[in-house]
Amino acid sequence: MALSEQDLVSAAVSSGLIREQEVDDIRREARRLRLQLVEAVARLGKIPVPAMWQAAAEQRGLPFLSPRSLSPEPADMARLPTGFALRRRCLPVRGVQDEVLLALANPDDVATIDQVARSLGAEVRPALAHPDALEGAIQRALGEVADAAIATEDAVSLVEDIISDALLANASDIHIEPSEQRVRVRLRVDGRLQDWRRDLRRGESDPVINRIKVLADLDIAESRSPQDGGFNYELDEQEARRIEIRISTLPVKWGERVTMRLLGLTGEQFGLETLGLPPAIHDRLVQSIQLPHGVILVTGPTGSGKSTTLYSALRRLDRHSFNVMTVEDPIEQLVEATAQTQISTKVSFAGALRSILRQDPDVILIGEIRDHETADIALKAAQTGHLVFSTLHTNNAVGAITRLTDLGVGRYQIASSVEGVLAQRLVRRLCPRCKVARQATPAENALLGRASDDPTPVYDPEGCPACLGTGYRGRVGVFEALWIDDNLRGRIADDDSELSLIGHADAFYPLTADLAEKVRQGLTDLTEAARYGLRQEV
Numbered sequence: 001m002a003l004s005e006q007d008l009v010s011a012a013v014s015s016g017l018i019r020e021q022e023v024d025d026i027r028r029e030a031r032r033l034r035l036q037l038v039e040a041v042a043r044l045g046k047i048p049v050p051a052m053w054q055a056a057a058e059q060r061g062l063p064f065l066s067p068r069s070l071s072p073e074p075a076d077m078a079r080l081p082t083g084f085a086l087r088r089r090c091l092p093v094r095g096v097q098d099e100v101l102l103a104l105a106n107p108d109d110v111a112t113i114d115q116v117a118r119s120l121g122a123e124v125r126p127a128l129a130h131p132d133a134l135e136g137a138i139q140r141a142l143g144e145v146a147d148a149a150i151a152t153e154d155a156v157s158l159v160e161d162i163i164s165d166a167l168l169a170n171a172s173d174i175h176i177e178p179s180e181q182r183v184r185v186r187l188r189v190d191g192r193l194q195d196w197r198r199d200l201r202r203g204e205s206d207p208v209i210n211r212i213k214v215l216a217d218l219d220i221a222e223s224r225s226p227q228d229g230g231f232n233y234e235l236d237e238q239e240a241r242r243i244e245i246r247i248s249t250l251p252v253k254w255g256e257r258v259t260m261r262l263l264g265l266t267g268e269q270f271g272l273e274t275l276g277l278p279p280a281i282h283d284r285l286v287q288s289i290q291l292p293h294g295v296i297l298v299t300g301p302t303g304s305g306k307s308t309t310l311y312s313a314l315r316r317l318d319r320h321s322f323n324v325m326t327v328e329d330p331i332e333q334l335v336e337a338t339a340q341t342q343i344s345t346k347v348s349f350a351g352a353l354r355s356i357l358r359q360d361p362d363v364i365l366i367g368e369i370r371d372h373e374t375a376d377i378a379l380k381a382a383q384t385g386h387l388v389f390s391t392l393h394t395n396n397a398v399g400a401i402t403r404l405t406d407l408g409v410g411r412y413q414i415a416s417s418v419e420g421v422l423a424q425r426l427v428r429r430l431c432p433r434c435k436v437a438r439q440a441t442p443a444e445n446a447l448l449g450r451a452s453d454d455p456t457p458v459y460d461p462e463g464c465p466a467c468l469g470t471g472y473r474g475r476v477g478v479f480e481a482l483w484i485d486d487n488l489r490g491r492i493a494d495d496d497s498e499l500s501l502i503g504h505a506d507a508f509y510p511l512t513a514d515l516a517e518k519v520r521q522g523l524t525d526l527t528e529a530a531r532y533g534l535r536q537e538v
Helices: 007-014 018-033 037-046 047-062 074-079 084-088 108-119 133-143 144-149 155-168 202-215 279-288 306-316 349-357 372-383 397-404 411-417 442-447 486-493 499-503 511-520 526-530
Strands: 090-094 100-104 122-127 169-176 184-190 192-195 227-234 240-250 255-266 294-299 325-330 339-342 363-366 387-390 420-432 436-438 457-461 470-481
Touching: 007 018, 007 037, 007 047, 018 037, 037 047, 037 155, 047 122, 074 108, 084 090, 084 108, 084 133, 084 202, 084 240, 090 108, 090 133, 100 133, 108 122, 108 499, 133 202, 155 169, 155 184, 155 202, 155 411, 169 202, 184 202, 184 511, 202 240, 202 255, 227 372, 279 294, 279 420, 279 470, 294 306, 294 372, 294 397, 306 363, 306 387, 306 420, 325 349, 349 363, 349 457, 372 387, 372 411, 387 397, 397 411, 397 420, 397 499, 411 420, 411 486, 420 511, 457 511, 511 526
Parallel strands: 100 122, 294 387, 294 420, 325 339, 325 363, 363 387
Antiparallel strands: 090 100, 169 184, 169 255, 184 192, 227 240, 240 255, 420 470, 436 457
Protein backbone atom coordinates (compact mmCIF):
# COMPACT_ATOMS: atom_id res chain seq x y z
CA MET A 1 0.00 0.00 0.00
CA ALA A 2 1.35 3.43 -0.94
CA LEU A 3 1.75 6.22 1.57
CA SER A 4 -1.54 7.49 2.96
CA GLU A 5 -2.93 10.95 2.30
CA GLN A 6 -2.22 11.84 5.91
CA ASP A 7 1.43 10.80 5.50
CA LEU A 8 1.79 13.07 2.49
CA VAL A 9 0.01 16.04 4.08
CA SER A 10 2.06 15.69 7.28
CA ALA A 11 5.25 15.63 5.19
CA ALA A 12 4.09 18.75 3.32
CA VAL A 13 3.54 20.52 6.65
CA SER A 14 6.88 19.44 8.13
CA SER A 15 8.77 20.61 5.06
CA GLY A 16 7.03 23.99 5.00
CA LEU A 17 5.13 23.47 1.75
CA ILE A 18 1.90 24.35 3.59
CA ARG A 19 1.17 25.69 7.07
CA GLU A 20 -0.43 23.43 9.67
CA GLN A 21 -3.20 25.95 10.33
CA GLU A 22 -4.25 25.66 6.68
CA VAL A 23 -4.91 21.91 6.80
CA ASP A 24 -8.35 22.04 8.45
CA ASP A 25 -9.56 24.64 5.95
CA ILE A 26 -8.28 22.51 3.07
CA ARG A 27 -10.04 19.43 4.50
CA ARG A 28 -13.35 21.28 4.60
CA GLU A 29 -12.85 22.59 1.08
CA ALA A 30 -11.94 19.08 -0.12
CA ARG A 31 -15.21 17.71 1.29
CA ARG A 32 -17.19 20.55 -0.26
CA LEU A 33 -15.62 20.04 -3.68
CA ARG A 34 -15.54 16.22 -3.34
CA LEU A 35 -11.79 16.07 -3.87
CA GLN A 36 -9.20 13.73 -2.43
CA LEU A 37 -7.25 15.51 0.30
CA VAL A 38 -3.92 15.36 -1.57
CA GLU A 39 -5.56 16.76 -4.71
CA ALA A 40 -7.12 19.57 -2.64
CA VAL A 41 -3.74 20.41 -1.06
CA ALA A 42 -2.15 20.48 -4.50
CA ARG A 43 -4.79 22.69 -6.10
CA LEU A 44 -5.52 25.05 -3.21
CA GLY A 45 -1.93 25.25 -2.02
CA LYS A 46 -0.50 25.46 -5.57
CA ILE A 47 1.87 22.57 -4.85
CA PRO A 48 2.74 19.91 -7.44
CA VAL A 49 1.79 16.48 -6.06
CA PRO A 50 5.34 15.06 -6.59
CA ALA A 51 6.60 17.76 -4.20
CA MET A 52 4.64 16.09 -1.39
CA TRP A 53 6.16 12.72 -2.23
CA GLN A 54 9.63 14.24 -2.23
CA ALA A 55 8.87 15.88 1.13
CA ALA A 56 7.82 12.46 2.48
CA ALA A 57 11.09 10.95 1.26
CA GLU A 58 13.04 13.76 2.90
CA GLN A 59 11.11 13.28 6.15
CA ARG A 60 11.97 9.56 6.20
CA GLY A 61 15.58 10.05 5.13
CA LEU A 62 15.05 8.16 1.86
CA PRO A 63 16.22 8.96 -1.66
CA PHE A 64 13.50 10.33 -3.95
CA LEU A 65 13.66 9.12 -7.54
CA SER A 66 12.36 11.37 -10.30
CA PRO A 67 10.84 9.89 -13.50
CA ARG A 68 14.15 10.42 -15.29
CA SER A 69 15.97 8.31 -12.69
CA LEU A 70 13.65 5.30 -13.00
CA SER A 71 15.68 3.32 -15.54
CA PRO A 72 16.46 -0.23 -14.36
CA GLU A 73 19.24 -2.43 -15.68
CA PRO A 74 17.85 -5.19 -17.96
CA ALA A 75 19.98 -7.75 -16.10
CA ASP A 76 18.37 -6.80 -12.78
CA MET A 77 14.86 -7.06 -14.26
CA ALA A 78 15.70 -10.49 -15.67
CA ARG A 79 16.63 -11.77 -12.20
CA LEU A 80 13.21 -10.88 -10.77
CA PRO A 81 10.31 -13.38 -11.05
CA THR A 82 8.09 -12.82 -14.10
CA GLY A 83 5.61 -10.01 -13.44
CA PHE A 84 7.02 -9.39 -9.92
CA ALA A 85 7.74 -5.69 -10.49
CA LEU A 86 4.22 -5.18 -11.82
CA ARG A 87 2.50 -7.05 -8.97
CA ARG A 88 4.57 -5.46 -6.20
CA ARG A 89 4.92 -1.99 -7.81
CA CYS A 90 8.69 -1.85 -7.43
CA LEU A 91 11.70 -1.20 -9.64
CA PRO A 92 15.42 -1.78 -8.91
CA VAL A 93 17.62 1.11 -10.01
CA ARG A 94 21.39 1.38 -9.85
CA GLY A 95 22.57 4.41 -7.91
CA VAL A 96 25.96 5.90 -7.07
CA GLN A 97 28.79 3.34 -7.02
CA ASP A 98 26.37 0.68 -8.26
CA GLU A 99 24.24 0.87 -5.11
CA VAL A 100 20.87 -0.85 -5.67
CA LEU A 101 17.94 1.44 -4.91
CA LEU A 102 14.47 -0.12 -4.92
CA ALA A 103 11.90 2.42 -6.06
CA LEU A 104 8.65 1.96 -4.16
CA ALA A 105 5.42 3.84 -3.53
CA ASN A 106 5.29 2.09 -0.14
CA PRO A 107 8.71 2.27 1.55
CA ASP A 108 7.43 0.09 4.45
CA ASP A 109 6.96 -2.97 2.21
CA VAL A 110 9.68 -5.02 3.89
CA ALA A 111 8.65 -8.28 2.19
CA THR A 112 9.18 -6.82 -1.28
CA ILE A 113 12.53 -5.32 -0.29
CA ASP A 114 13.73 -8.68 1.07
CA GLN A 115 12.54 -10.58 -2.03
CA VAL A 116 14.38 -8.21 -4.39
CA ALA A 117 17.54 -8.43 -2.28
CA ARG A 118 17.43 -12.25 -2.50
CA SER A 119 16.74 -12.22 -6.24
CA LEU A 120 19.57 -9.80 -7.02
CA GLY A 121 21.96 -11.19 -4.42
CA ALA A 122 22.75 -7.69 -3.25
CA GLU A 123 21.91 -5.29 -0.44
CA VAL A 124 18.91 -3.16 -1.42
CA ARG A 125 18.09 0.31 -0.15
CA PRO A 126 14.46 1.48 -0.36
CA ALA A 127 13.71 4.71 -2.23
CA LEU A 128 10.47 6.60 -2.77
CA ALA A 129 8.91 7.40 -6.14
CA HIS A 130 5.59 8.92 -7.19
CA PRO A 131 3.20 6.01 -7.94
CA ASP A 132 2.35 7.23 -11.45
CA ALA A 133 6.02 7.71 -12.34
CA LEU A 134 6.79 4.27 -10.94
CA GLU A 135 3.95 2.62 -12.86
CA GLY A 136 5.06 4.27 -16.09
CA ALA A 137 8.66 3.14 -15.60
CA ILE A 138 7.54 -0.44 -14.88
CA GLN A 139 5.42 -0.45 -18.04
CA ARG A 140 8.41 0.84 -19.98
CA ALA A 141 10.65 -1.86 -18.58
CA LEU A 142 8.20 -4.74 -19.09
CA GLY A 143 6.78 -3.61 -22.44
CA GLU A 144 4.05 -5.90 -23.76
CA VAL A 145 3.76 -7.76 -20.46
CA ALA A 146 2.57 -4.57 -18.78
CA ASP A 147 0.31 -3.59 -21.68
CA ALA A 148 -1.49 -6.90 -21.44
CA ALA A 149 -1.87 -6.69 -17.67
CA ILE A 150 -3.08 -3.13 -17.25
CA ALA A 151 -6.31 -1.77 -18.72
CA THR A 152 -6.23 1.47 -20.68
CA GLU A 153 -7.17 4.50 -18.59
CA ASP A 154 -9.83 6.96 -19.61
CA ALA A 155 -8.37 9.49 -22.07
CA VAL A 156 -10.48 12.33 -20.66
CA SER A 157 -9.01 11.81 -17.18
CA LEU A 158 -5.48 11.54 -18.54
CA VAL A 159 -5.75 14.83 -20.43
CA GLU A 160 -7.21 16.48 -17.31
CA ASP A 161 -4.33 15.12 -15.20
CA ILE A 162 -1.65 16.27 -17.65
CA ILE A 163 -3.05 19.80 -17.95
CA SER A 164 -3.70 20.10 -14.20
CA ASP A 165 -0.16 19.04 -13.36
CA ALA A 166 1.21 21.46 -15.95
CA LEU A 167 -0.70 24.33 -14.37
CA LEU A 168 0.42 23.41 -10.84
CA ALA A 169 4.02 23.33 -12.05
CA ASN A 170 3.59 26.68 -13.89
CA ALA A 171 4.59 24.97 -17.11
CA SER A 172 4.51 26.94 -20.36
CA ASP A 173 4.28 23.96 -22.73
CA ILE A 174 3.27 20.30 -22.79
CA HIS A 175 4.98 17.89 -25.21
CA ILE A 176 3.60 14.48 -26.20
CA GLU A 177 6.42 12.74 -28.06
CA PRO A 178 6.10 9.26 -29.63
CA SER A 179 9.14 7.08 -30.14
CA GLU A 180 9.66 3.43 -31.06
CA GLN A 181 9.37 2.14 -27.51
CA ARG A 182 7.24 4.71 -25.70
CA VAL A 183 5.18 7.89 -25.83
CA ARG A 184 6.89 10.45 -23.64
CA VAL A 185 5.09 13.34 -21.91
CA ARG A 186 7.19 16.32 -20.87
CA LEU A 187 6.44 19.72 -19.34
CA ARG A 188 8.49 22.87 -19.93
CA VAL A 189 8.98 24.39 -16.48
CA ASP A 190 11.18 27.45 -15.98
CA GLY A 191 12.44 27.05 -19.53
CA ARG A 192 13.57 23.43 -19.09
CA LEU A 193 11.79 20.23 -20.12
CA GLN A 194 11.06 17.71 -17.40
CA ASP A 195 9.27 14.36 -17.55
CA TRP A 196 5.65 14.14 -16.44
CA ARG A 197 4.65 11.52 -13.89
CA ARG A 198 4.99 8.75 -16.46
CA ASP A 199 5.03 7.86 -20.14
CA LEU A 200 1.86 6.94 -22.00
CA ARG A 201 1.32 3.37 -23.11
CA ARG A 202 0.78 2.82 -26.80
CA GLY A 203 -2.84 1.95 -26.15
CA GLU A 204 -3.34 5.26 -24.32
CA SER A 205 -1.62 7.69 -26.65
CA ASP A 206 -4.07 7.58 -29.58
CA PRO A 207 -7.17 8.20 -27.39
CA VAL A 208 -5.34 11.01 -25.58
CA ILE A 209 -4.31 12.70 -28.84
CA ASN A 210 -7.83 12.29 -30.23
CA ARG A 211 -9.27 13.84 -27.07
CA ILE A 212 -6.96 16.84 -27.49
CA LYS A 213 -7.94 17.15 -31.15
CA VAL A 214 -11.64 17.12 -30.27
CA LEU A 215 -11.11 19.90 -27.72
CA ALA A 216 -9.18 21.93 -30.32
CA ASP A 217 -11.74 21.26 -33.07
CA LEU A 218 -9.16 19.45 -35.22
CA ASP A 219 -9.74 16.55 -37.61
CA ILE A 220 -9.22 13.31 -35.66
CA ALA A 221 -9.11 11.33 -38.91
CA GLU A 222 -6.12 13.34 -40.20
CA SER A 223 -2.81 12.12 -38.80
CA ARG A 224 -0.54 12.57 -41.83
CA SER A 225 -0.62 16.38 -42.04
CA PRO A 226 0.22 19.06 -39.42
CA GLN A 227 -2.74 20.77 -37.77
CA ASP A 228 -3.03 23.84 -35.55
CA GLY A 229 -5.84 24.86 -33.24
CA GLY A 230 -6.66 25.73 -29.68
CA PHE A 231 -9.26 25.82 -26.95
CA ASN A 232 -10.05 27.56 -23.68
CA TYR A 233 -9.66 25.42 -20.61
CA GLU A 234 -11.09 26.04 -17.17
CA LEU A 235 -10.45 23.89 -14.14
CA ASP A 236 -12.93 23.18 -11.35
CA GLU A 237 -14.77 26.05 -9.74
CA GLN A 238 -12.09 26.69 -7.12
CA GLU A 239 -9.58 27.53 -9.90
CA ALA A 240 -9.74 31.21 -10.78
CA ARG A 241 -7.45 30.85 -13.79
CA ARG A 242 -8.82 30.33 -17.26
CA ILE A 243 -6.24 29.52 -19.88
CA GLU A 244 -6.04 29.29 -23.62
CA ILE A 245 -4.21 26.26 -24.94
CA ARG A 246 -2.70 26.43 -28.43
CA ILE A 247 -2.33 23.03 -30.09
CA SER A 248 0.12 21.97 -32.80
CA THR A 249 0.22 18.42 -34.17
CA LEU A 250 2.99 17.09 -36.39
CA PRO A 251 3.35 13.65 -38.02
CA VAL A 252 6.67 12.03 -37.08
CA LYS A 253 8.18 8.59 -37.67
CA TRP A 254 6.46 6.82 -34.78
CA GLY A 255 3.09 8.59 -34.79
CA GLU A 256 1.84 12.09 -34.07
CA ARG A 257 3.68 14.59 -31.93
CA VAL A 258 1.55 17.13 -30.04
CA THR A 259 2.72 20.40 -28.50
CA MET A 260 0.37 22.35 -26.24
CA ARG A 261 1.23 25.95 -25.29
CA LEU A 262 -0.50 27.28 -22.19
CA LEU A 263 -1.44 30.94 -22.43
CA GLY A 264 -3.01 32.57 -19.35
CA LEU A 265 -5.95 34.83 -20.15
CA THR A 266 -6.94 35.77 -16.62
CA GLY A 267 -3.86 34.78 -14.71
CA GLU A 268 -1.31 36.97 -12.94
CA GLN A 269 -0.87 40.37 -14.54
CA PHE A 270 2.49 42.02 -14.04
CA GLY A 271 3.21 45.70 -13.73
CA LEU A 272 6.48 47.29 -14.84
CA GLU A 273 7.59 47.46 -11.21
CA THR A 274 7.33 43.68 -10.79
CA LEU A 275 9.28 42.59 -13.88
CA GLY A 276 12.72 43.00 -12.32
CA LEU A 277 13.76 45.87 -14.59
CA PRO A 278 16.94 47.64 -13.44
CA PRO A 279 16.07 51.16 -12.16
CA ALA A 280 17.92 52.84 -15.03
CA ILE A 281 15.93 50.90 -17.63
CA HIS A 282 12.65 51.16 -15.74
CA ASP A 283 12.78 54.93 -15.39
CA ARG A 284 13.70 55.50 -19.03
CA LEU A 285 11.00 53.07 -20.23
CA VAL A 286 8.34 54.88 -18.15
CA GLN A 287 9.39 58.13 -19.81
CA SER A 288 9.34 56.56 -23.28
CA ILE A 289 5.82 55.18 -23.05
CA GLN A 290 4.55 58.70 -22.41
CA LEU A 291 5.94 59.92 -25.75
CA PRO A 292 3.36 61.04 -28.33
CA HIS A 293 4.97 59.00 -31.14
CA GLY A 294 7.81 56.65 -31.95
CA VAL A 295 8.60 52.92 -31.93
CA ILE A 296 9.59 50.94 -28.83
CA LEU A 297 10.84 47.43 -29.57
CA VAL A 298 11.31 44.44 -27.26
CA THR A 299 13.58 41.69 -28.58
CA GLY A 300 14.57 38.21 -27.53
CA PRO A 301 13.96 34.56 -28.38
CA THR A 302 10.61 32.79 -28.11
CA GLY A 303 9.55 32.41 -24.49
CA SER A 304 11.73 35.22 -23.12
CA GLY A 305 8.83 37.27 -21.74
CA LYS A 306 8.58 39.91 -24.47
CA SER A 307 4.77 39.92 -24.50
CA THR A 308 4.63 40.24 -20.72
CA THR A 309 6.82 43.34 -20.86
CA LEU A 310 4.67 44.92 -23.60
CA TYR A 311 1.42 44.16 -21.76
CA SER A 312 2.91 45.70 -18.62
CA ALA A 313 3.77 48.84 -20.58
CA LEU A 314 0.22 49.03 -21.96
CA ARG A 315 -1.25 48.78 -18.48
CA ARG A 316 0.89 51.74 -17.44
CA LEU A 317 -0.89 53.93 -20.03
CA ASP A 318 -4.07 55.88 -19.36
CA ARG A 319 -6.17 53.67 -21.61
CA HIS A 320 -9.35 55.59 -20.83
CA SER A 321 -7.89 58.78 -22.33
CA PHE A 322 -6.11 57.17 -25.27
CA ASN A 323 -7.33 54.86 -28.01
CA VAL A 324 -5.14 51.77 -27.54
CA MET A 325 -5.35 49.02 -30.17
CA THR A 326 -3.43 45.80 -30.70
CA VAL A 327 -2.92 43.22 -33.44
CA GLU A 328 -1.66 39.88 -32.08
CA ASP A 329 -1.16 36.22 -32.91
CA PRO A 330 -2.41 34.96 -30.53
CA ILE A 331 -3.97 37.28 -27.94
CA GLU A 332 -2.10 36.12 -24.83
CA GLN A 333 -3.59 38.43 -22.19
CA LEU A 334 -6.72 40.54 -22.02
CA VAL A 335 -6.10 44.24 -21.35
CA GLU A 336 -9.01 46.34 -20.13
CA ALA A 337 -10.13 49.27 -22.32
CA THR A 338 -8.02 48.01 -25.24
CA ALA A 339 -9.23 46.86 -28.68
CA GLN A 340 -7.39 43.61 -29.36
CA THR A 341 -7.40 42.01 -32.82
CA GLN A 342 -6.56 38.35 -33.43
CA ILE A 343 -4.65 37.44 -36.59
CA SER A 344 -6.22 34.66 -38.68
CA THR A 345 -5.93 33.09 -42.12
CA LYS A 346 -8.12 35.91 -43.41
CA VAL A 347 -6.39 38.77 -41.55
CA SER A 348 -2.63 39.31 -41.73
CA PHE A 349 -0.53 41.58 -39.50
CA ALA A 350 -0.12 44.09 -42.30
CA GLY A 351 -3.80 43.98 -43.27
CA ALA A 352 -5.00 44.36 -39.70
CA LEU A 353 -2.51 47.18 -39.14
CA ARG A 354 -3.81 49.13 -42.14
CA SER A 355 -7.35 48.81 -40.80
CA ILE A 356 -6.29 49.87 -37.31
CA LEU A 357 -4.74 53.05 -38.68
CA ARG A 358 -8.19 54.03 -39.92
CA GLN A 359 -9.59 53.60 -36.38
CA ASP A 360 -7.96 56.78 -34.99
CA PRO A 361 -5.50 55.01 -32.64
CA ASP A 362 -3.12 56.78 -30.26
CA VAL A 363 -1.13 53.70 -29.26
CA ILE A 364 -0.65 50.51 -31.30
CA LEU A 365 0.80 47.19 -30.14
CA ILE A 366 1.94 44.82 -32.89
CA GLY A 367 2.53 41.30 -31.64
CA GLU A 368 5.56 40.78 -33.87
CA ILE A 369 7.22 42.46 -36.84
CA ARG A 370 7.75 39.55 -39.22
CA ASP A 371 8.07 41.00 -42.71
CA HIS A 372 8.88 44.12 -44.70
CA GLU A 373 5.27 45.20 -45.11
CA THR A 374 4.51 45.11 -41.38
CA ALA A 375 7.81 46.83 -40.52
CA ASP A 376 7.22 49.57 -43.08
CA ILE A 377 3.66 50.29 -41.89
CA ALA A 378 4.74 50.25 -38.21
CA LEU A 379 7.55 52.77 -38.72
CA LYS A 380 5.44 55.01 -40.93
CA ALA A 381 2.72 54.94 -38.26
CA ALA A 382 5.27 56.26 -35.77
CA GLN A 383 6.23 59.01 -38.19
CA THR A 384 2.58 60.08 -38.50
CA GLY A 385 2.01 60.59 -34.79
CA HIS A 386 1.40 57.16 -33.26
CA LEU A 387 3.21 55.41 -30.41
CA VAL A 388 3.99 51.86 -31.56
CA PHE A 389 5.08 48.88 -29.45
CA SER A 390 6.28 45.64 -31.04
CA THR A 391 8.66 42.69 -30.78
CA LEU A 392 11.47 41.30 -32.92
CA HIS A 393 13.53 38.12 -32.74
CA THR A 394 17.13 39.26 -32.26
CA ASN A 395 19.95 38.27 -29.91
CA ASN A 396 20.55 41.73 -28.48
CA ALA A 397 19.17 45.26 -28.47
CA VAL A 398 21.33 46.77 -31.19
CA GLY A 399 20.56 43.75 -33.39
CA ALA A 400 17.07 45.19 -33.88
CA ILE A 401 18.57 47.85 -36.16
CA THR A 402 20.19 45.20 -38.35
CA ARG A 403 17.04 43.07 -38.34
CA LEU A 404 14.86 45.95 -39.54
CA THR A 405 17.42 46.66 -42.26
CA ASP A 406 17.31 43.00 -43.31
CA LEU A 407 13.53 43.32 -43.62
CA GLY A 408 14.08 46.04 -46.20
CA VAL A 409 13.40 49.15 -44.10
CA GLY A 410 15.57 52.17 -44.93
CA ARG A 411 18.13 53.21 -42.34
CA TYR A 412 16.86 56.81 -42.41
CA GLN A 413 13.37 55.50 -41.59
CA ILE A 414 14.71 53.49 -38.64
CA ALA A 415 16.70 56.47 -37.40
CA SER A 416 13.70 58.79 -37.43
CA SER A 417 11.21 56.35 -35.86
CA VAL A 418 12.80 54.06 -33.25
CA GLU A 419 13.02 55.52 -29.73
CA GLY A 420 14.41 52.57 -27.85
CA VAL A 421 15.04 48.82 -27.88
CA LEU A 422 14.88 46.40 -24.96
CA ALA A 423 16.40 42.93 -25.16
CA GLN A 424 15.52 40.38 -22.52
CA ARG A 425 15.96 36.83 -21.32
CA LEU A 426 14.43 34.77 -18.52
CA VAL A 427 16.91 33.11 -16.17
CA ARG A 428 15.98 30.54 -13.57
CA ARG A 429 15.41 31.98 -10.11
CA LEU A 430 17.10 30.24 -7.18
CA CYS A 431 14.66 28.51 -4.86
CA PRO A 432 14.44 30.80 -1.80
CA ARG A 433 13.94 27.84 0.54
CA CYS A 434 17.10 25.91 -0.26
CA LYS A 435 19.66 28.20 -1.92
CA VAL A 436 23.05 27.93 -0.24
CA ALA A 437 25.34 30.89 0.46
CA ARG A 438 29.10 30.62 -0.06
CA GLN A 439 32.12 32.87 -0.30
CA ALA A 440 32.82 34.03 -3.85
CA THR A 441 36.27 33.43 -5.32
CA PRO A 442 38.38 36.46 -6.28
CA ALA A 443 37.69 35.75 -9.97
CA GLU A 444 33.94 35.58 -9.31
CA ASN A 445 34.03 38.84 -7.37
CA ALA A 446 35.88 40.48 -10.26
CA LEU A 447 33.23 39.16 -12.65
CA LEU A 448 30.54 40.73 -10.45
CA GLY A 449 32.34 44.07 -10.34
CA ARG A 450 33.38 43.76 -6.68
CA ALA A 451 36.67 43.89 -4.84
CA SER A 452 38.50 40.56 -4.95
CA ASP A 453 38.16 40.10 -1.17
CA ASP A 454 34.53 41.24 -0.92
CA PRO A 455 32.90 38.98 1.75
CA THR A 456 29.39 39.33 0.30
CA PRO A 457 28.24 35.78 -0.53
CA VAL A 458 26.98 34.31 -3.77
CA TYR A 459 24.39 31.54 -3.80
CA ASP A 460 24.22 28.07 -5.34
CA PRO A 461 21.22 25.77 -5.94
CA GLU A 462 20.75 22.75 -3.68
CA GLY A 463 17.29 21.22 -4.17
CA CYS A 464 14.30 20.62 -1.89
CA PRO A 465 10.67 19.42 -2.18
CA ALA A 466 9.43 22.93 -2.95
CA CYS A 467 11.49 23.04 -6.16
CA LEU A 468 11.28 19.28 -6.86
CA GLY A 469 15.00 18.94 -6.26
CA THR A 470 16.08 21.30 -9.05
CA GLY A 471 17.31 24.15 -6.86
CA TYR A 472 15.33 26.65 -8.95
CA ARG A 473 11.78 27.89 -8.68
CA GLY A 474 10.38 30.33 -11.22
CA ARG A 475 12.27 32.72 -13.47
CA VAL A 476 13.34 36.34 -13.37
CA GLY A 477 13.90 38.70 -16.28
CA VAL A 478 17.29 40.12 -17.21
CA PHE A 479 17.36 43.11 -19.52
CA GLU A 480 19.44 45.12 -21.96
CA ALA A 481 18.43 48.52 -23.32
CA LEU A 482 19.55 50.86 -26.08
CA TRP A 483 17.96 54.32 -26.20
CA ILE A 484 18.25 56.26 -29.43
CA ASP A 485 19.45 59.89 -29.16
CA ASP A 486 20.29 62.41 -31.88
CA ASN A 487 23.89 61.21 -32.07
CA LEU A 488 22.82 57.61 -32.70
CA ARG A 489 20.14 58.67 -35.19
CA GLY A 490 22.84 60.16 -37.39
CA ARG A 491 25.04 57.08 -37.08
CA ILE A 492 22.14 54.73 -37.85
CA ALA A 493 21.32 56.77 -40.97
CA ASP A 494 25.02 56.62 -41.94
CA ASP A 495 24.94 52.80 -41.72
CA ASP A 496 27.36 52.45 -38.78
CA SER A 497 28.09 48.92 -37.55
CA GLU A 498 26.52 47.45 -34.41
CA LEU A 499 29.80 47.77 -32.49
CA SER A 500 30.13 51.40 -33.51
CA LEU A 501 26.56 52.16 -32.39
CA ILE A 502 27.16 50.59 -28.97
CA GLY A 503 30.50 52.38 -28.64
CA HIS A 504 28.91 55.78 -29.26
CA ALA A 505 25.69 55.21 -27.29
CA ASP A 506 25.16 57.47 -24.29
CA ALA A 507 22.25 55.37 -23.01
CA PHE A 508 23.19 51.71 -23.35
CA TYR A 509 22.68 49.25 -20.49
CA PRO A 510 24.23 45.83 -21.31
CA LEU A 511 22.65 42.49 -20.45
CA THR A 512 25.77 41.38 -18.56
CA ALA A 513 25.35 44.30 -16.14
CA ASP A 514 21.86 43.12 -15.19
CA LEU A 515 23.00 39.49 -14.98
CA ALA A 516 25.72 40.50 -12.52
CA GLU A 517 23.20 42.49 -10.48
CA LYS A 518 20.76 39.56 -10.30
CA VAL A 519 23.61 37.33 -9.04
CA ARG A 520 24.63 39.96 -6.47
CA GLN A 521 21.02 40.09 -5.25
CA GLY A 522 20.96 36.30 -4.82
CA LEU A 523 18.15 35.89 -7.37
CA THR A 524 20.15 33.55 -9.62
CA ASP A 525 23.53 31.83 -9.62
CA LEU A 526 26.72 32.22 -11.60
CA THR A 527 26.19 29.01 -13.58
CA GLU A 528 22.79 30.17 -14.83
CA ALA A 529 24.12 33.67 -15.57
CA ALA A 530 27.02 32.21 -17.57
CA ARG A 531 24.53 30.63 -20.00
CA TYR A 532 23.45 34.14 -21.00
CA GLY A 533 26.87 35.74 -21.34
CA LEU A 534 28.22 36.52 -17.84
CA ARG A 535 31.40 34.50 -17.95
CA GLN A 536 35.13 34.93 -17.50
CA GLU A 537 37.24 35.43 -20.60
CA VAL A 538 39.34 32.35 -21.31
